[in-house]
Amino acid sequence: MEDAGQDEGFERFLKWAANLGISDCTTNLSLHPQSPTSCLGHSLTVSHFPDAGGRGLAAVRDIKKGELVLRVPKSVLITRDSLLKDDKLCSFVNNNIYSSLSPTQILAVCLLYEMGKGKSSWWYPYLIHLPRSYDVLASFSEFEMQALQVDDAIWTAEKAVSKAKSEWKEANSLMDGLKLKPQLLTFRAWIWASATVRYSYHFH
Incomplete structure (x- = not known):
């Protein structure tokens, strides 16, 4: 039950981040008018790395060298x-x-x-x-x-x-x-x- 609660809390965090304009989408955010439920999923996902400090980001597709994978507005x-x-x-x-x-x-x-x-x-x-x-x-x-x-x-x-x-x-x-x-x-x-x-x- 505790893990489920933590997962729900983290999902709320990802939605909060998405609403602030944080996104791993490489296309123009204005092309996606619907309210996003997560700031991740296009290029990255949250994963657990037990031998490298715990939770972190993992690629969900092949990423080219120099490619933009995460947008974070300076204001946030x-x-x-x-x-x-x-x-x-x-x-x-x-x-x-x-x-x-x-x-x-x-x-x-x-x-x-x-x-x-x-x-x-x-x-x-x-x-x-x-x-x-x-x-x-x-x-x-x-x-x-x-x-x-x-x-x-x-x-x-x-x-x-x-x-x-x-x-x-x-x-x-x-x-x-x-x-x-x-x-x-x-x-x-x-x-x-x-x-x-x-x-x-x-x-x-």
């Missing part, structure tokens, strides 16, 4: 400009106090801020389908790092954790100022947000 991308249409977020992020934060740190904070809005976030239909966690070095516990056994590997993992904690602490004042929910202020939440920004999804 999660970007710094689109996020800063929120007056509260804009006033904080543009404050010179936080000018030392990197673009990745800013976007990670913005993502946590949007998550805190829950259903009131314009991107909620997308956000709820993001992975709950990532297998990244920065999330390794002390036990996991020592289990690597090779000194160079342990050093690399320790460096990743140290860097992530440093970036998290640097962003703490901005997150506190935005009054994020306690669960969104944790290092675990920061790892999730920064990994989302860095590794898989469309943040520009």
Whole structure:
């Protein structure tokens, strides 16, 4: 029953995306006047890749090199400009106090801020389908790092954790100022947000 509910939720997400103009159709969208039920099906489909991180997109036909396979209007991308249409977020992020934060740190904070809005976030239909966690070095516990056994590997993992904690602490004042929910202020939440920004999804 849970899987069926998840499938229904994902179908709603695909319809939501289609209504925003996201499509894998290579022809002019104006030639398809009916309301689409999914943004996929012409070139791509959602599939599960257990050995490569889980859910992703798979081709449903032969695709030529250089061929356009997915249209995403700029207006629906999660970007710094689109996020800063929120007056509260804009006033904080543009404050010179936080000018030392990197673009990745800013976007990670913005993502946590949007998550805190829950259903009131314009991107909620997308956000709820993001992975709950990532297998990244920065999330390794002390036990996991020592289990690597090779000194160079342990050093690399320790460096990743140290860097992530440093970036998290640097962003703490901005997150506190935005009054994020306690669960969104944790290092675990920061790892999730920064990994989302860095590794898989469309943040520009």
